[in-house]
Amino acid sequence: MFFDNFAKLNNANLDRHLFWEYTINDESDWNNILKNKRLVVKRVIELGRIEDFYAIFNLYGGVENVKSIIREIEFLNKKDMNFVSIIFKIKLEELRCYKKMQLMKKPILY
Numbered sequence: 001m002f003f004d005n006f007a008k009l010n011n012a013n014l015d016r017h018l019f020w021e022y023t024i025n026d027e028s029d030w031n032n033i034l035k036n037k038r039l040v041v042k043r044v045i046e047l048g049r050i051e052d053f054y055a056i057f058n059l060y061g062g063v064e065n066v067k068s069i070i071r072e073i074e075f076l077n078k079k080d081m082n083f084v085s086i087i088f089k090i091k092l093e094e095l096r097c098y099k100k101m102q103l104m105k106k107p108i109l110y
Contacts, residue, residue: 003054003063009051009054012052012054012055013051013055014034014040014044014052014055014056014059015048015049015051015052018043018047018048018052034059037069038069038072038073038074040056040059041056041066041070041073042073042075042076044056045070045073045076045080045083045084046076046080063088066088067090070088070090070095071090071094071095071096072096073095073096073097074096074100075097075100076095076097081095
């Protein structure tokens with residue numbers, strides 16, 4: 001898989017700029033953001049660099065745990081859904097956001 005060597009980069013740090021809309025005054029603010037796993041993983045999928053992916057793997061217990069979090073994300077656009085489907089080898093039908101999109105009466109146009 002694409003991220004097999006993530007454990008070798010266990011010092012990768014998550015870019016705090018991914019969370020520009022949050023006020024981060026101290027470590028407790030940062031830790032509160034990190035508790036929201038779906039938000040963090042979603043933001044990395046949408047805007048993150050390779051180092052951010054390595055950081056979430058180390059932060060949340062590996063690739064398999066991140067894949068579980070990805071499956072539970074409420075909304076991703078079509079491009080990001082296809083990206084995670086290919087890179088993480090997750091069927092689209094396993095993604096909550098894909099199921100939700102299929103249930104909508106009108107498709108979302110991007």
